[in-house]
Amino acid sequence: MAKLGIMSFAHMHAYSYAAAINELAEAELFAIWDDDAARGKAAADQFKAPFMANRDAFLASGLDGVIICSENVKHRAMVEAAAKAGKWILCEKPLATTIEDAQAMIDVCKKTGVGLGTAFPCRYVAPLMAAKEDLDSGRFGTIYAAACTNNGSFPGGWFADEKLSGGGATMDHTVHVVDLLRWMFGKEVTKVYCENGNLIREGIGTDDVGSLHFEMEGGIKVSHIASWNRSKSFPTWGDVTMEIIAENGVLNVDAFNQKVNVYNDTAMKAEWVPWGDNADLGLVSDFAAACDEKRDPAITGYDGLKAVEVTVAAYKSAKSGEMVSV
């Protein structure tokens, strides 16, 4: 059984990973550390795990691996500390906000001999897995194009503070789909165009909509919307959708469209209640196995880096107004 710790609950996914650890027989939530002690203590209470205020003591407490869910720009320092302590690492996406940071994180893990994974739970979302399997069967023939979205509601807080997040919706909601495209098509993104801005909620400090275009190896063309454009009254948090155009047909995935529509008079807001499989279980289960087997997680730091490269190129393109090479 893998003894796992969580470093920082700044990113809300920490809560679902903690719940997943508690649900899985092969993992144990061994300790929690957070640079925001109040937040960390509250999480420790919620998930019935010890809170440790001192990072070095936490890393020396007998953990096998850590899941890092801090603000984006703090990933590197935490990865470096955990790697030097010999801990296996699963890092929230985006792996980093710069290529330099992502590369440094990969390097330190290699040097210290620990496994590094990037948290792309979409690879464990059943409809996306089924889509990949169908594409892998070869019956679609050559893939020509894809039109994708990763829309979301405004997360607020540090997400819209560039100093902590490294960027807005384009930073937050590009990497999932880039990873899915790489994973499903087995091809890299070679060129990026991005038009973005702060267009939905004025004055938040970062972009909240990005319309991106990619060229991938083999000439595959992609449109992608990375946004925080969902209104507060929208019945769910957002979406991941892909319409894939291939030689022999078209494949559509609306990854989280496994829902029941609920209309509750107290809430006075329609709600989509999901019933699909919990993808976090697959992600955390693989990480626990990686810790036990002393191997890299299935979705590696390199995968995280490749997605970061695209995001960095997107911001470069948005600034220059040109399509840029990755």
Place this chain on the structure above:
Amino acid sequence: MNVALIGCSGMGVHHAGHATKAGFKIVACGDAIKERAVELASQYGADATTDCLSLCKRDDVDVVAVLTPTPFHTEYVVAAAEAGKNIFCEKPFGRTLEQCNTGIAAAEKAGVKLFVGHVVRYFQEFETIKAQIDAGKVGKVGFVRTYRGGICPVGAGNWFRDWDMSGGVTMDTIIHDFDWIRYVFGDPAQVFSQNLREQFDKAIDYAMVTFRMKSGIIVNTIGTWAHPGGFRVKVEVCGDNGMLQFDSSEAPLSVMMRETASGMPGMIVPGSPVGVSPYELEWHDFKNWLDGKGRPRVTPQDGVWAVRMALAALESADTGKPVAFN
């Protein structure tokens, strides 16, 4: 008011019915293929001819409706204008900017009224969307996404599948959205686009277009001629106080016929029945103008603008660079 129709297949048949309902009389039908002209003319007690230029000169004709494949609009627009006839021209107004300018100049010189059939401005769902935006239901708009298309159409002599003639899904189909976007959100500042022109010999096209409007709004328009069947339209508008969505696949009426001895049933045809078709509304709007009762919703310049937007999108897709409008 008497109408001469030029082009008697898809749109010819369609418009003959709608113009009649709007109070026009079909007196002559012209088509390059004699049987097409004869067949339609016989239904309306009209004359049939293959000499479409002479048809424009008939004394009993008040309006010439140009419903031929796109590259053959201008010659009839010019002939009709020179004969002093008012003109109803299907979209796209022309295949090139030169054609558009020639057509406009001829109409202006002759002082005739020219209407371009951007029918989406008359679709009840699109008018409702506009009214909701105008009523402030989504607040200040920041992002728009539209989607339109289905199977690659064929047309007389396969003209839709000839790139030089139809211009693919961009010039033929999402030009509808381009016009509507400009109608509701103002002029575009620049466009970036990708398409599948290289697959067009397989009757596949797919366009992914991003406009930056002068207002700053980002618009993403997807057009498909890549589907094996069907036709779907979607719209999403996101603002600072809400959002709205429309999806034609959520149809109020759909039928499925059981297989019979005479063979396999046709495909599922969803429908959205309305008392007065948007195509009939176009003719009413045009008639009001002819009757001296106000200007129609679509001006000739709107028709030119839509072609400009489509040409710019095609240019961007060819060059891999954004194209600015000035």
